Amino acid sequence: MNVLFDINHPAHVHLFKHAIWELEADGVNVLVTSRTKEMTTELLDAYDIKHIPLSGRRPGTLGLFAEWAVREVRMLNTARKFNPDVVVGRLNPPLVHVSKLLRAPNVIVMDTEIKSPAIDRAYAVLTHPFIDVYCTPPSIEPPHDGVDHHLMDFQELAYLHPNYFTPDxxxxxxxxxxxxxxxxxxxxxxxxxxxxxxxxxxxxxxxxxxxxxxxxxxxxxxxxxxxxxxxxxxxxxxxxxxxxxxxxxxxxxxxxxxxxxxxxxxxxxxxxxxxxxxxxxxxxxxxxxxxxxxxxxxxxxxxxxxxxxxxxxxxxxxxxxxxxxxxxxxxAEKGDVTAQLVELIWKASGQKRPRQIVVESPSGEVTEPQ
Structure with a gap:
């Protein structure tokens, strides 16, 4: 299986890093596309996650739209060679457009609400019709009836849950x-x-x-x-x-x-x-x-x-x-978000996962991820 992760922000490195490593341990081929914003590429390098930078940050709203145009072309060329079975990332226009053009289902993780009504409407038009699997907190509604919508615990638990983080x-x-x-x-x-x-x-x-x-x-x-x-x-x-x-x-x-x-x-x-x-x-x-x-x-x-x-x-x-x-x-009340995400990626691919990971909760109870 081939899975493409698109990472645009330092927080996204942390959000997806353990899912990347879990999938690689499953034998999955992973390709990461990145963006030269703040410390994003430095973090990927620090974690020894190979990646392909597609664009750099441009100031202002017009700069962002120009960057999206450049990024979309470069992502399409890169992804076409890789031939992904699933595309994963935070919600952005190039990601969902490329996944549709290549007929690869996307798994979108989102917990940020856009407060500007004008920008929110423009973003919705550019992205919402193309979402396949949408993972959000309860405060974010699914964009349309055809979306496979999943409620997900705090996304920071994808890397700060005790299963993954030990203070040193x-x-x-x-x-x-x-x-x-x-x-x-x-x-x-x-x-x-x-x-x-x-x-x-x-x-x-x-x-x-x-x-x-x-x-x-x-x-x-x-x-x-x-x-x-x-x-x-x-x-x-x-x-x-x-x-x-x-x-x-x-x-x-x-x-x-x-x-x-x-x-x-x-x-x-x-x-x-x-x-x-x-x-x-x-x-x-x-x-x-x-x-x-x-x-x-x-x-x-x-x-x-x-x-x-x-x-x-x-x-x-x-x-x-x-x-x-x-x-x-x-x-004690929240789950393992990485385990949830990995299961959803396998489900979106339509393939059977070669191994099943059991997750031990802080209380000591061992369960299979849902």
Whole structure:
């Protein structure tokens, strides 16, 4: 069997890496197409995942549409030679168009809602008619009746579930990070993705106030999607990007305007404070559940309120123990997303999987993936 994965963002590397390795262990031929955005290709290289870059990030909405056109032609030429049985990725026009042109079913994993009505309508026209298998949280409806729609647990569990992720203090110590020390991780998003149009995160003054307060209580490490201003250079992340989840696990607090890293920190049992003007219009189930069901995250549109919550968490002595207990509750209720995804890929191919993996839940119960 031949399976093509299309990876456009650093988070997608983590989302699909274990599925790629599971399929390769099944004897499947895997081809990965990539995009030179932020640390995407660096992460693929760090994990020794061979890939073919098809395009690079272009600024603005018009730049994105131009990139899609280039990417579609290159993906079609690449995929035609590979002859995929299944195409897998996050929802984007080149991916679903190429899968239809080659008559290879696609498996789409999606958990991001586009808040701009105009962009959402354009994206729907370009993609929705071509989706075959759609894996989403409950907050995202299937685009049409013909879609094979599957509800999927938090997609971050595809790589942060205990079946795949084990925190390693030695991985941090080799880069001068002491996991036993008090430290805080900050993430500043770039806010130039198409689904971010019209929204903002932390202001420059808010970032300064946050860094000033936290640096008085421990070390501060900053990861930024756009170039980090000179005033924050001393706080630049000291570790390779593929080790960031180990850093998040041992952190005393995460604060940022990135949705993905906020949920990653929360799922790892680290207090997470998300600051974004998008919060007031959120309907994405992961953020709601992490905040209101599990109490692992706090989300604010108002950065003044967010800073007040940051101070309250930092000054609470038993925070880490409490959050680990909350994480245990989450893991007892949520499944192995990679196992779910691999089964769906085999099902879409119409072929029989040569081996069946059993998955042990945190409670010790052994079950077969559904």
């Amino acid at each position: 203090p030695a991985a941090l110590e080799q880069f001068g990070v002491d996991p036993e020390e008090t430290y805080f991780v900050l993430r500043f998003a770039g806010w130039d993705a198409f689904h971010d149009v019209g929204f903002t995160g932390l202001s420059p003054d808010g970032k300064r106030e946050l860094v000033e307060y936290l640096s008085a209580h421990g070390k501060v490490y900053i990861t930024s999607e756009s170039p980090l201003p000179e005033e924050f250079a001393e706080y630049q992340l000291p570790i390779p990007s593929h080790l960031v989840h180990h850093l998040l696990y041992y952190a005393d607090l995460y604060v940022g305007d990135s949705g993905t890293m906020s949920s990653e920190a929360a799922i790892l049992g680290t207090p997470a404070v998300r600051v974004s003007s998008m919060v007031s219009k959120d309907s994405e189930s992961i953020f709601y559940e992490l905040e209101h069901r599990y109490g692992l995250m706090f989300a604010y549109a108002d950065e003044v309120a967010a800073l007040a919550k940051v101070k309250a968490i930092v000054e609470q002595p038993e925070t880490k123990t409490l959050w680990r207990e909350k994480r245990d509750v989450l893991l």
